[in-house]
Amino acid sequence: MSKKRSAEEYQKTFAFRFFRWLHGEKDPYVGEVEMRPQEEYHVDEEAILRHEKEHDAILDRVYSEDNIELKAFRRLYHVTSILFCLFLIALLLVTVSYLPATGTIERPVNNEVAVRYIESGLEETGAVNIVAGMILDYRAFDTLGESHVLFVATITVLILLRMNKKGSQGINDRIFEPKNDTILQLVATFLVPIIIIFGIYIILNGHLGPGGGFSGGAVIGAGLVLYLNAFGFAKTERFFTEKTYKWVCFFSLSFYCLAKSYSFYTGANQLHSVIPKGTPGAILSSGLILPLNIAVGLVVACTIYAFYAMFRKGGF
Amino acid sequence: MGPNLFTNYGEAVSAILFCIGFTNLLLQNNLIKKIIGLNIMDSAIYLFLAEKGYIAGRVAPIVVDGVTSTEAYINPIPSGLVLTGIVVSVSVTALMLSLTIRLYMRYHTLDLDEISTLLKKEGK
Amino acid sequence: MTAFQIILMGILIICAISVSFSKNLLNSILIYMSFSLVMSILWICLESPDLAITEAAVGAGITSVLFFVMLKKIQAIEIIETEKKEASEDE
Numbered sequence: 001m002s003k004k005r006s007a008e009e010y011q012k013t014f015a016f017r018f019f020r021w022l023h024g025e026k027d028p029y030v031g032e033v034e035m036r037p038q039e040e041y042h043v044d045e046e047a048i049l050r051h052e053k054e055h056d057a058i059l060d061r062v063y064s065e066d067n068i069e070l071k072a073f074r075r076l077y078h079v080t081s082i083l084f085c086l087f088l089i090a091l092l093l094v095t096v097s098y099l100p101a102t103g104t105i106e107r108p109v110n111n112e113v114a115v116r117y118i119e120s121g122l123e124e125t126g127a128v129n130i131v132a133g134m135i136l137d138y139r140a141f142d143t144l145g146e147s148h149v150l151f152v153a154t155i156t157v158l159i160l161l162r163m164n165k166k167g168s169q170g171i172n173d174r175i176f177e178p179k180n181d182t183i184l185q186l187v188a189t190f191l192v193p194i195i196i197i198f199g200i201y202i203i204l205n206g207h208l209g210p211g212g213g214f215s216g217g218a219v220i221g222a223g224l225v226l227y228l229n230a231f232g233f234a235k236t237e238r239f240f241t242e243k244t245y246k247w248v249c250f251f252s253l254s255f256y257c258l259a260k261s262y263s264f265y266t267g268a269n270q271l272h273s274v275i276p277k278g279t280p281g282a283i284l285s286s287g288l289i290l291p292l293n294i295a296v297g298l299v300v301a302c303t304i305y306a307f308y309a310m311f312r313k314g315g316f
Numbered sequence: 317m318g319p320n321l322f323t324n325y326g327e328a329v330s331a332i333l334f335c336i337g338f339t340n341l342l343l344q345n346n347l348i349k350k351i352i353g354l355n356i357m358d359s360a361i362y363l364f365l366a367e368k369g370y371i372a373g374r375v376a377p378i379v380v381d382g383v384t385s386t387e388a389y390i391n392p393i394p395s396g397l398v399l400t401g402i403v404v405s406v407s408v409t410a411l412m413l414s415l416t417i418r419l420y421m422r423y424h425t426l427d428l429d430e431i432s433t434l435l436k437k438e439g440k
Numbered sequence: 441m442t443a444f445q446i447i448l449m450g451i452l453i454i455c456a457i458s459v460s461f462s463k464n465l466l467n468s469i470l471i472y473m474s475f476s477l478v479m480s481i482l483w484i485c486l487e488s489p490d491l492a493i494t495e496a497a498v499g500a501g502i503t504s505v506l507f508f509v510m511l512k513k514i515q516a517i518e519i520i521e522t523e524k525k526e527a528s529e530d531e
Contacts, residue, residue: 056437063433081342085335092331098318102326103372110371114391121392122379130377130389131490135396146400153407160414202493209378210489214403218497225505280379300403304502307410311417311509326486329449336456348465348507352472355503356456359479366486376487395488402494409503413510420514424521426465 126277126286127207135212136289136296140260147256147296150303151249154310161310181230188230195223203297207286213293217300224305233313240305248302252295259288326367333360345427347416351409358405362398369394441485448482469507476500 010016020026029035061067100107117134127133135143196219203216228236266273278285321328333356340353369391377392416426423431455475462468476499483492 059437063436078343081339085339085342088338089332089335092335093321093328094317096324096327096331097321099320099324099327101320101323102367103370105371107368109368109394110391114369114393115386117392118377118386118389119384122382122384128379129490130379130392131395131399131488134392135399139396142400146403149404150407153411157410157414160411160418210376210493212399212490212494214399215490215494215497218494218502222497222501222505280382303407307502307506308509311410311413311506311513325446326449329453332453333456336453336460340460344460346465348510349460349468352459352468352507355472356459356475359475359499362491363479363482366483366488366491369488370486374487376489378489390487395490398488398491399494402491402498406498406503406506410506413506417510417513417517421517424518426514 122280125289126280127289128280128286129207129209129212132207132212132289132293133286136207136292137287140263140292143292143296144253144256144260147253147299150299151253154245154249154303154306157307157310184230188226192223192227192230195226196220199223199297199301203293204283204290206293207289208281208283213296214300216293217297218304220297220301221304221308224301225308228305228308228312233309236309245302245306248298252298256292256295259291263288324367326370327364330360330364330367333357333363345429347419347426347428350428351412351416354412355405355409358401362401365394365398445482445485448478448485451478452482465511469504469511472507473500473504476503 005013063070117130117138121130121133121138122128125133125137127137199216199219199222201216202211202219203213206212206216224236224240263273263275265271273287275287277287280286284290337353337355337357337360340356341350344350344353371390374388374390377389377395379389419431420426423434425431425434452475455471455478459468459471459475462471476495480492480495480500483489483495
């Protein structure tokens, strides 16, 4: 136990002074140091302006047309990049000259994977078009990712080009719409149904011949764009708005996910799948490929129409 | 030089196209021409892949009359890969074009040199 | 068939070079469109009709339409800006 101190003794200790300073009861500088009120700060506007002018002048001199160093750098950049590209061409051509000859069977690409796809593709997927069977059955996960790439690209373009609704951009851009062009409208009346029917044909025949969801969706999207160009936004907004896009994309992508999940689950666990393969060559055959083609086609068609509409007026 | 430069003319053309697109990317000041250059590079790669899978004297991989022997068809794998690539390149193009529109709304020029000069002047 | 392919590939290279040397932006977009069309014929020569139909619809159709509509948008922005400037000068 420490010894007890009297109050006088305590006032001499360091701790007492420290706590007095800490609680602000005594300012140690009062009376010890000379103090003056701070000088009032005032902005020297002329100096700032002069400084900015000098800065601008320097920038103008640096980035002007007459700057020799900049010119020299640009010329050096051009020369170097041309030389680099020539070097790259030479390098690639030398590499190409050592590759195995085109059109022969001995190339390393023609390995057992391709043999497997060709030999048992018809039997396992039921699709006559081996490429469609490959991208929508063996490699369906790949195609799912690709559909999502399209969806994400649409969302990003929407974020980038969304005009504020109060701003003049969105309204004024409609001035540049075609205004009831008779020739265009007549041609569109004939062509749009044909184009859309052709697109549907390509989608529905994706497993029987060349085509599929991507090309057919692009054709349908092109038909919609032609219709939009001929008749303006007022007519297309009757059947295609942002809501339509959202629901179509949501249902197509989630249908794709669920259908392929079922197919992967049954395939991996050696279970019996309820989806019939059908006779190869019939329109209702090849299991899941036809519905998946339709889903992909819907996503692609909506995406292409959405791109066009967003580039035109920044929104649907 | 190897022996197969003139036999592999398709791959040679794709290499040249790739370099032309790359030169476009490096040297063009205009943003739209840069984007076209990138698209040309894409096409060159697709051409290269398709040339890889081509086998002379065989037909497209669509089963005719139930013939499923390997001797009859070309390699289907490059076709599937390129089909994926073409569609992705469209979405990439749309994304780049929308970025270009935003740049134009801000700086009112398509010239990349002018844009970078304006940027440096602004960043004082 | 080989000679036809070589001619098509020559056209491809000519198109790719002339994109960068044309002064007009619209011209270079049109040249790129013809590039895609020639490419889609080349896919048929390489026995890939799937690619040909996709390239014709997507490459030659949709991409060019996007380029065109972007040019139009830029002209629209330009016109709106000049109108705004004139309005502010009038005030």
